[in-house]
Amino acid sequence: MAIIIRLDRVLADRKMQLGELAEKVGISIVNLSNLKTSKVRAIRFSTLNAICKHLECQPGDILEYSDD
């Protein structure tokens, strides 16, 4: 896929566990893990908004475009 999810990198920078973020954002750890491993097909703006809010980052920090 051309869009790469950099959630693991941002989480490492913030020294935050996936479970902790899942609890704060209000989605299951399984779904967040699927997002981290690029297994989801789409992400809602509301979910992205909540993730950015709790990680204090920009959407561009989480999503990265790569020209395959």
Next chain:
Amino acid sequence: MKYNIDPNLYSDINFRPFLQVILPTVTVISLMLLLIAHNLRSILKTIANDHPFEKNNSKRLLIIGIVLMAGSVILKIAEGITAMAIIDSLEIKNVDVTFTVDGAMLLTGFLVLILAGIFRYGSYLQDEYDATL
């Protein structure tokens, strides 16, 4: 109401050809009904489990629709063959058998096929929704 049929009137009639026609007809109709009932049961199960747009439901509806459309012709042919067998067995004179397609069943089958198409798109949308976080 009482019927006083003379038992000697039909005592020498051979019912074997009549039964030979009836049995395959009943078997075919029973198989078609079983196929519809089996698929309908599977669809109702998915509805009970709150997954009406499961991928297989459109295939199940497609099968039901095809069976209904085929049944609209097969049932009428079976009815005609059975009627002819009865006429031959009882040696009834001056009786014609006409073959017609069951219009209501054909239309129902066509509508179920349309529903199968709608369910196929529904399952695609459900899949997209499930893969969205």
